[in-house]
Amino acid sequence: MSGQTIKYLLQERDIPTHWINLLPDLPGEPLPPLHPGTLQPVGPDDLAVIFPMSLIAQEVSPEAEIEIPESVREAYKLWRPTPLHRARRFERELDTPAHIYYKYEGTSPAGSHKPNTAVAQAYENAQAGIRRLATETGAGQWGSALAFACSLFGLECEVFMVGSSYDQKPYRRSMMHTWGATVHRSPSELTNAGRANGSHPTGSLGIAISEAVEVAAQREDTNYSLGSVLNHVCLHQTVIGQEAIAQMAMAEEQPDVVIGCVGGGSNFAGLAFPFVRNVLRGGARMRFLAAEPTACPTLTRGAYRYDFGDTAGLTPLMPMYTLGHDFVPPPVHAGGLRYHGDAPMLCGLVRAGVIEARAYAQNDAFAAAVKFARCEGLIPGPEPSHAILAAIEEAEAAREAGEARVILFGLSGHGHFDLSAYDAFLAGGLEDPEFSEADMQAALARLPEVPAIA
Amino acid sequence: MSGQTIKYLLQERDIPTHWINLLPDLPGEPLPPLHPGTLQPVGPDDLAVIFPMSLIAQEVSPEAEIEIPESVREAYKLWRPTPLHRARRFERELDTPAHIYYKYEGTSPAGSHKPNTAVAQAYENAQAGIRRLATETGAGQWGSALAFACSLFGLECEVFMVGSSYDQKPYRRSMMHTWGATVHRSPSELTNAGRANGSHPTGSLGIAISEAVEVAAQREDTNYSLGSVLNHVCLHQTVIGQEAIAQMAMAEEQPDVVIGCVGGGSNFAGLAFPFVRNVLRGGARMRFLAAEPTACPTLTRGAYRYDFGDTAGLTPLMPMYTLGHDFVPPPVHAGGLRYHGDAPMLCGLVRAGVIEARAYAQNDAFAAAVKFARCEGLIPGPEPSHAILAAIEEAEAAREAGEARVILFGLSGHGHFDLSAYDAFLAGGLEDPEFSEADMQAALARLPEVPAIA
Numbered sequence: 001m002s003g004q005t006i007k008y009l010l011q012e013r014d015i016p017t018h019w020i021n022l023l024p025d026l027p028g029e030p031l032p033p034l035h036p037g038t039l040q041p042v043g044p045d046d047l048a049v050i051f052p053m054s055l056i057a058q059e060v061s062p063e064a065e066i067e068i069p070e071s072v073r074e075a076y077k078l079w080r081p082t083p084l085h086r087a088r089r090f091e092r093e094l095d096t097p098a099h100i101y102y103k104y105e106g107t108s109p110a111g112s113h114k115p116n117t118a119v120a121q122a123y124e125n126a127q128a129g130i131r132r133l134a135t136e137t138g139a140g141q142w143g144s145a146l147a148f149a150c151s152l153f154g155l156e157c158e159v160f161m162v163g164s165s166y167d168q169k170p171y172r173r174s175m176m177h178t179w180g181a182t183v184h185r186s187p188s189e190l191t192n193a194g195r196a197n198g199s200h201p202t203g204s205l206g207i208a209i210s211e212a213v214e215v216a217a218q219r220e221d222t223n224y225s226l227g228s229v230l231n232h233v234c235l236h237q238t239v240i241g242q243e244a245i246a247q248m249a250m251a252e253e254q255p256d257v258v259i260g261c262v263g264g265g266s267n268f269a270g271l272a273f274p275f276v277r278n279v280l281r282g283g284a285r286m287r288f289l290a291a292e293p294t295a296c297p298t299l300t301r302g303a304y305r306y307d308f309g310d311t312a313g314l315t316p317l318m319p320m321y322t323l324g325h326d327f328v329p330p331p332v333h334a335g336g337l338r339y340h341g342d343a344p345m346l347c348g349l350v351r352a353g354v355i356e357a358r359a360y361a362q363n364d365a366f367a368a369a370v371k372f373a374r375c376e377g378l379i380p381g382p383e384p385s386h387a388i389l390a391a392i393e394e395a396e397a398a399r400e401a402g403e404a405r406v407i408l409f410g411l412s413g414h415g416h417f418d419l420s421a422y423d424a425f426l427a428g429g430l431e432d433p434e435f436s437e438a439d440m441q442a443a444l445a446r447l448p449e450v451p452a453i454a
Numbered sequence: 455m456s457g458q459t460i461k462y463l464l465q466e467r468d469i470p471t472h473w474i475n476l477l478p479d480l481p482g483e484p485l486p487p488l489h490p491g492t493l494q495p496v497g498p499d500d501l502a503v504i505f506p507m508s509l510i511a512q513e514v515s516p517e518a519e520i521e522i523p524e525s526v527r528e529a530y531k532l533w534r535p536t537p538l539h540r541a542r543r544f545e546r547e548l549d550t551p552a553h554i555y556y557k558y559e560g561t562s563p564a565g566s567h568k569p570n571t572a573v574a575q576a577y578e579n580a581q582a583g584i585r586r587l588a589t590e591t592g593a594g595q596w597g598s599a600l601a602f603a604c605s606l607f608g609l610e611c612e613v614f615m616v617g618s619s620y621d622q623k624p625y626r627r628s629m630m631h632t633w634g635a636t637v638h639r640s641p642s643e644l645t646n647a648g649r650a651n652g653s654h655p656t657g658s659l660g661i662a663i664s665e666a667v668e669v670a671a672q673r674e675d676t677n678y679s680l681g682s683v684l685n686h687v688c689l690h691q692t693v694i695g696q697e698a699i700a701q702m703a704m705a706e707e708q709p710d711v712v713i714g715c716v717g718g719g720s721n722f723a724g725l726a727f728p729f730v731r732n733v734l735r736g737g738a739r740m741r742f743l744a745a746e747p748t749a750c751p752t753l754t755r756g757a758y759r760y761d762f763g764d765t766a767g768l769t770p771l772m773p774m775y776t777l778g779h780d781f782v783p784p785p786v787h788a789g790g791l792r793y794h795g796d797a798p799m800l801c802g803l804v805r806a807g808v809i810e811a812r813a814y815a816q817n818d819a820f821a822a823a824v825k826f827a828r829c830e831g832l833i834p835g836p837e838p839s840h841a842i843l844a845a846i847e848e849a850e851a852a853r854e855a856g857e858a859r860v861i862l863f864g865l866s867g868h869g870h871f872d873l874s875a876y877d878a879f880l881a882g883g884l885e886d887p888e889f890s891e892a893d894m895q896a897a898l899a900r901l902p903e904v905p906a907i908a
Contacts, residue, residue, distance in 0.1 A: 006531040009463050077460040078539075078831045085532075089606070107561055109831030111870070151828045152543070174873035177880050178827050373632050374605045377532045377563030416565070416870040419628035426631050 006088055008247040010081035015073060018065040020238040022273045022345060023231060025064065025280045027352055031344070033316035034306060039450050042316050050216040050224035052128035055121065058232040064277075066235065068120075075119045075152050079108045080239065084247035089375040091395070098398035099253060100391055102411045103244045103271060104378065110175070112381065112413030113267050114145030114227055117236035121225050122149035131221040132156040136186070136208035139165050139335040140172025141413070142227035147181035157181035158222075160188065160211040163203030165335075171417050186211050193312070206311025206326075213314055228264025229309055229318070229343045237270025244408065245274055255408035257287040257394055261386040262299060262357070263336040265343030271410040273345075276354060288355040289394070290346070291386035293337050293365070295433050296329035298322065299350050299357035301440070306450045307341055317450065320347040324443020330433030332362045333421035334382035340443075360389050361432045366425040368392055369415070381413040382421060460542055462701040464535035469527060472519040474692040476727045476799060477685060479518065479734045481806055485798070487770035488760060493904050496770050504670040504678035506582035509575065512686040518731075520689065522574075529573045529606050533562040534693065538701035543829040545849070552852035553707060554845055556865045557698045557725060560832065564629070566867030567721050568599030568681055571690035575679050576603035585675040586610040590640070590662030593619050593789040594626025595867070596681035601635035611635035612676070614642065614665040617657030619789075625871050640665050647766070660765025660780075667768055682718025683763055683772070683797045691724025698862065699728055709862035711741040711848055715840040716753060716811070717790040719797030725864040727799075730808060742809040743848070744800070745840040747791050747819070749887050750783035752776065753804050753811035755894070760904045761795055771904065774801040778897020784887030786816045787875035788836035794897075814843050815886045820879040822846055823869070835867040836875060 023030060032041035044056045051059075058066060068076075087100040094100075105113035125133055133155055137143025143159040150157035159181055166173060166185040176183050186208040187194040193210035200207065216224035226233060248255060258275050260268035272288050279286060290299055302321040309315035311325055322341040323329070329338040341347075349355045362382075369385035371392075372378075380388060387409040398405040415422065424430045477484060486495035498510045505513075512520060522530075541554040548554075559567035579587055587609055591597025597613040604611035613635050620627060620639040630637050640662040642648040647664035654661065670678035680687060702709060712729050714722035726742050733740060744753055756775040763769035765780055776795040777783070783792040795801075803809045816836075823839035825846075826832075834842060841863045852859040869876065878884045 004528075005466055006528070007466050009465055009535075011463055012459055012461050074458075074460070081463075109827075109833065115831075148831055152831070170877070171870070171873040174877040175833065178824055178833055178873070178876045180828055370632060373563075374634055377569075377602055377606070379563065379629065379632055416625070419625040419632070422632045423624070423628040 004088060005251070006086050008084040008250045010243060010246060012077050012081070014243065014246055015076050015080050016068065016239050016242040017073070018067050019235045020242065020274050020277060021061055021064055021066055021235050022277055024062050025277050026345065026348060031319040033318050034450055036308060036313060036316060039317070039448060050213060052124050052130065052223060054124045054128065055232050058235055059230060069123060072120050072123050076239065081243050082107055084244055085376070086251065087376055090372055093371065093375045094392060094395045096395035096399045097402065097404040098395040099404060099406045100395060101248065101251070101255070101406070101408045103240060103408070104411045105240060106378065106411065106414035110141070110145040110148050111416060112141050112145065113237060113240060113270055114142050115148055116239055116270065117227065117233045117266065118145040118149035119152065120236040122146070122153045122155055125223050126153040126155055130155065130223045132158060132219070133225045134158045134212040134215040134222055135225045135227070136160045136205060136212045138162050138205050139169055140176065141336055143181070143183070144172050144175040145227065146225055147176040147179040150181065151179040158215065159183045160186040160208040162186055162205055162208050169417065191215060204311060209310040210312045210314055228266040229341065231345060233266045234269035234273065234343055234345055237266045238273050240270035240410065241272060241274030244271060248408065253406045254284055255286055256405045257289055257407055259289045259291060259387045259390045259394070259407065259409035261337060261383045261412065262290040262292050262342060262346065263383060264339050265346040267410055267412040269343060269346055276349065289390055290350065290355055290357040291390040292357060292359050293332050293334055293386060294359040294361045295332045295435055296323065296338050297359040297435055298340065298342050300359045301435070303444050304347065304351055305444065305447055307447055309341065318344045320344050321350065323440045324446060326446060327440055327443035330435070332433060333418055334362070334365070334386065336383040337386065358390060360386050363425065363430050363432050365389050366422065366430060370422070370426070378411065379415045380411055381415045382418050384410060384412045458542060459705070460540050462538040462704045464697060464700060466531050466535070468697065468700055469530050469534050470522065470693050470696040471527070472521050473689045474696065474728050474731060475515055475518055475520055475689050476731055478516050479731050480799065480802060485773040487772050488904055490762060490767060490770060493771070493902060504667060506578050506584065506677060508578045508582065509686050512689055513684060523577060526574050526577050530693065535697050536561055538698055539830070540705065541830055544826055547825065547829045548846060548849045550849035550853045551856065551858040552849040553858060553860045554849060555702065555705070555709070555860070555862045557694060557862070558832065558865045559694060560865065560868035564595070564599040564602050565870060566595050566599065566835065567691060567694060567724060568596050569602055570693055570724065571681065571687045571720065572599040572603035573606065574690040576600070576607045576609055579677050580607040580609055584609065584677045586612060586673070587679045588612045588666040588669040588676055589679045589681070590614045590659060590666045592616050592659050593623055594630070595790055597635070597637070598626050598629040599681065600679055601630040601633040604635065605633040612669065613637045614640040614662040616640055616659055616662050623871065645669060658765060663764040664766045664768055682720040683795070685799060687720045688723035688727065688797055688799055691720045692727050694724040694864065695726060695728030698725060702862065707860045708738055709740055710859045711743055711861055713743045713745060713841045713844045713848070713861065713863035715791060715837045715866065716744040716746050716796060716800065717837060718793050719800040721864060721866040723797060723800055730803065733808070743844055744804065744809055744811040745844040746811060746813050747786050747788055747840060748813040748815045749786045749889055750777070750792050751813040751889055752794065752796050754813045755889070757898050758801065758805055759898065759901055761901055763795065772798045774798050775804065777894045778900060780900060781894055781897035784889070786887060787872055788816070788819070788840065790837040791840065812844060814840050817879065817884050817886050819843050820876065820884060824876070824879070832865065833869045834865055835869045836872050838864060838866045
């Protein structure tokens, strides 16, 4: 094994100077989001109540590249560039001729890729004179990333945390406190949406979103911040893929397949979109593979429809694969993948056949994660464990074909706050909850009819 | 802030090829460890019951540098080289002309510096034909590092975990399970030492050590592994300081003071000893500052005496600053600093005036950690928070002197499994337990008289 490189490390100067905006490279005209009340296309003014104009401009920008503000780039330097690893021990364990690479985002202070956009959003809001950001969080990945980002730019951060997670997963809450954020158990007594649902025992992401949006809409000095799905969020994450392109060049290889897990889509977009652009522009062909849970199979079993971004139906409607906004995915530990829809840009590429999708059962994903941890050391979050399982399948296909295929997957975060799930898996007590096709069809039937688009 | 470097990143090829052995550079003859039964100097054969000969040879080696086996260096590549950061935001917050650097070891799979020696020890034991390593762990830092290392070299790992931590801190235990280790609640029914203490409600590190040593001594295929104190453990950690020397050279600076927290001493030794050697050999002068808790003030208030390494008195006696091996430090969250003695090499250098020591109260250390986290993002472990507080004091002294002094401290690990302590601190509910001078004097009075050394 002597002399073989395992880790490809860039220097600070190699942190990208621009984000890659895939919007102008996508085939066809992008479908506009629709206003939740009028069902007509929304304009920038509709969004300005809760977002700063600079982020709205990024959301609809026709520019192929958008310069990263120097203050954001300086903040990225706290943890970027992140390492790209060649998983040589994992390859040997799998007995595959494939070369397996992974881009690791767990070295960020919050432990995942989420700070890539949190920092950019906090900066733009601070520049716009906003004093406070409000958001929702489930298990706490996004809330902790935004709390960290707000601490860097002197913003207050108010997080509505789903009640059941607030009670059962106190450590992410403690992280947010450490960075100075205020964390409310949702439903709270602070908002109409909270008071209206005050008797709800566990809360839900839908209620928490409603509370955060309400706070942002009512207070002049407060905006709302979203951790996935939107174009500008996917945009900010493209630092991942740009670094990976440079690191694959150091390794003198090109991926044959790029793999990522998909919840709202920003992690996948961040790694894949810079590669996708090269392909769309006629570069070397490669495959793209989105890994999702069988419990929430948006891309593999959902319908391509206009739907709300949130459970309560307060946000604009977006064109995407969806299970229906009020479909409640069964509980799995990969909380970050329990989303009824997906980023419109990503869904468009799945529809166009550029990106493939596969769904995996929870127990199989944990088995893949444990195998990985015993070879490579790092303990993956439950979400990227789905990408690891997809990488194993691709590595096995390479062995069967007798080809030294190059596989790149995104390891979007560590599993330090998910260890009780590992224990349950190792003890044989983890369930594989069933997805209900009937529930999805019922949820889809509740979607509003939207006007035809010119 | 534009253009200023924050992070100094080496490449894989810059991982040191040798460990630095400070033993031959120390002034005077090293005092030998003494046999716990005869109180006479121990020879290699006495240690061979529980350690492989290659590690015993490292323990007493007269060589100034010892080559790192290629397989260990390959394992280091899973997370090394680790980053060196310039804490520019922290400097601004402290309003100091000082330049503050920190070397971060929390990117390892186990989240601290411990794997640097765990990997080396697992490798040497595997080479010696050993099938299983036994060890003790308190809160779980060392046990998880050894579990990870054993998974790399195909060894079984058996960890005796102090009962109270086993019950109250399940996540480190889950980490060990994930890497395939067996974890026993200590006292267990598996050993004489365990059965003799079967009624002990919480267990103790002393009992857990006795159980692990007993298992290693009784089984031919099993050895014991220790995570700090011993010369060969300090030796393995010197990869930290060697990388830091290269990274400070990239920054074109020399530290005026090198700071680390001290529990058993291996973290401090790892960062400081390569710098210390340069100073002992007539290089540029610099200060060395060891930070310890007021609850366990070994270096600042202990006696320089021969003492056992463990609470039960089973290990050889070593010359060191000690509070007495059966002195029980009051509970503080920095569990890794709750050790009655310190590495003999480190103690000798404190005695010789090469290394200074200061003790800090728990609440002050947490306040320093929160200030750091809100500037630099990373949430420090409670142990290195003591080093952060020492760095703050040094930065304030630099401001008072009006000098742009260069401060380097070791950030030995993250605090992801200590967040409940952060919450207690932020809620104002953290105690600063008192150190009892009388209890220490009583413990010291129980030490055996040792023969004079020629």
